[in-house]
Amino acid sequence: MKESTGKVLLVDDDESILRSLGRLLGASGYHVLSFQSARALLDSDETETADCIILDLGLPDSDGLHVQETLAAAGGSQSIVFLTGRGDIPASVRAMKAGAVDFLTKPVEADTLLATVEVARQRARSLRETEEKKASAVRLVDSLTPREAQVMHLVVAGRLNKQIAADLGTVEKTIKVHRGRMMTKLGVRTVADLVRLVAVTDPPDQALVPSPTTIREGDEL
Template structure:
């Protein structure tokens, strides 16, 4: 259960064309300490200014216009990786499998058990926080890499590949002493205390 005393409640979008179901979900989330925002369609959510601050989306599957799966696809296409929880009275195994394959946290049947729904939302919010942390680390490391000169970038790539200084020097056609100087500058600019730190930086960037 989410801590009702949290200073900044997680923003959870509820998307459902059924007024009663939408209102019920919003009330449940409010009591649990979340900050829900309601939408009667997927299109309304996609047009909302709330998108950048959402921690989770709870959506119906079958809705007029944009379905829940289409909403999931549209968000992904925009580069928005907010975790989603599907709640539907008309779910199919294939739809559930597709939703989970695309990153959904859970796929629940209506009427969803309140405890199961809140558990799914809690897991989705936690997943969203982890994704945000990784995105922030990736952005910070990308900014650091941009500070490297072309030669420093080459040395950086050699180091994270596990190459010894001698081999890096031979590959780049420069003196061993020069490699050591560049390596020191790379460590400083990347804010790394060890080779392991550099490797982790490279991993966040997909290098």
């Protein structure tokens, strides 16, 4: 038995299409789940971990484009491939602008479908990795004290220790202590590494950058 290469959700009201595509994708190593309506899909928790959703444009209970919008609004990282029985240029343009991987017409050739699903799988995995890196970076930044966060952003802005000390109304020795603690907490050793980590959290949370007047030298660190 082949190891699963990803999770694919099939959404179509035609049972014969669900069976044929399910067999094709299953034989290629994908874990496949089938749904015959938009509501069944949206009510399922499977969308949260799916790599690809093959979505019929004309479902009986909902427009496929509406399903795409609903999933996007929920913050899903899955990639969508539309499959339709009719050519619909305006719909295809709208779907692609909204982030669909492709817009295929039935009957679709096996090689074309498999190639498209693989592109969708890779896109979904890449997006998840990016989201995981961002979440990790945000957690690290959130672990900083307000003063450390302030020093972090000034370092990223290219300020030297003595300049930061002057900006914050303290002495350079104190800034070195804050800077050392900040770098240790974030797990970085160089300014270049720090800049890359902060860039991942873009747009930066301004709440993490208190103005100099909000922190006094005697504040809790």
